[in-house]
Amino acid sequence: MTHWDYIVVGGGVMGSATAYQLARRGERVLLLEQFAIGHMRGSSHGHSRIIRYSYETPGYVQLMRAAYQAWADAEQDASTQLVHVVGGLDVGDPETPSLQACYASLRANGIACEWLDQRALAERFPQFLLSESMVGLYQADAGILPASQCVATLLVQARRYGADVRENVAVQQIKADGDGVAVQTTQETYLADRIVITAGSWAQALLRDLGLDLPLKVTREQVVFFAPRRPELFAPDRFPIFISYGATEREGSVFNFYGFPIFGLAGIKVAQHHAGLVIQPDDDNTAPEPAATRRVQAYVEQMLPDAAGEVLHAETCRYTSTPDMDFILDCHPVYPQIIVGSPCSGHGFKFGALVGHILADLAQGGMTKHAIAPFTLRRFGV
């Protein structure tokens, strides 16, 4: 049986960033991914993810400072641009609690932002056909992470520093073995000093075997690309990433729709947040739902009429959510050699580069300087 210092389970953004950090720190790392890297069944593939400071909880805003820095370091190390700043706009009714809370937590953290009243919003972003009462919160540093390119870059860097990245190897069982772990896979059994589980929507089964029964929900979400009728209005220098808080907030959903300017070869991308069907982790269906596409189309027709051209493409991706929508970044309560990093409740990508540092810290020394107290396993009573 081969022995490794560290094994990382999963080659999504969290596992790739962790393997990269551990390898960069000189550790011997094996990353195991059950499918081909970049596959379409997980959470980290695709055209783009939003990066932004704007969060309701001040703690996330604070972590985003470190996350922006971690992406900048990765960019410098790889000589590749990953963060594309285009500005970000939160829009909604001025009384919307989420909008108010984002404004308050940006200000509490000293992040420059602008509160746009209805007139200023209409003048600055005439692409939106907003109701009279709507206002905006603009933050200039928000932008786009090209998701698949980010994962590929992190893995190239992990390999450059010596990590062994193996595709199409599924971890079937993890057992504590003294101070280390024994990891049974579809190919062979490995021994390691430490293991980091960043298995996204598949984490639940692996963790259940380790005595952790977590209340995780997996949903299949969908994004839709449109060819705008007036593409010049949706270029990244004129149109920001946006999050639109709707009336449904009172019915329990945090925000409604979000979208991107034209970026790369695609049209504009728009999606509904937390609107997907609950699925089982082993569900291999990745086909978009026509009804979900129509809901997004109706939103675009109503709110962004100049963008409501042909639907170019729709694709799916998974959220794995905790009941409180916060992350899990912690050591196993009984076996400290087992570290859990995920799931990220549909908003984790922007933290990916930082999560790599945090999980590498936990794996190496059981602690980190970053403020991860809200992300414990203990909060689930395990």
Ligand SMILES: Cc1cc2nc3c(=O)[nH]c(=O)nc-3n(C[C@H](O)[C@H](O)[C@H](O)COP(=O)(O)OP(=O)(O)OC[C@H]3O[C@@H](n4cnc5c(N)ncnc54)[C@H](O)[C@@H]3O)c2cc1C
């Ligand atoms: C439609 C959509 C839009 C999103 N938008 C944003 C956004 O704008 N901004 C943002 O910050 N976040 C966003 N997110 C969330 C973000 O993408 C996720 O939080 C993040 O990608 C989670 O990454 P992960 O590495 O934890 O999971 P995954 O990407 O799913 O990676 C887990 C990997 O582990 C592998 N694996 C699982 N079990 C095993 C096993 N037993 N053996 C070997 N390998 C295994 C899986 O195959 C998978 O590749 C979005 C997500 C979706 C789906």
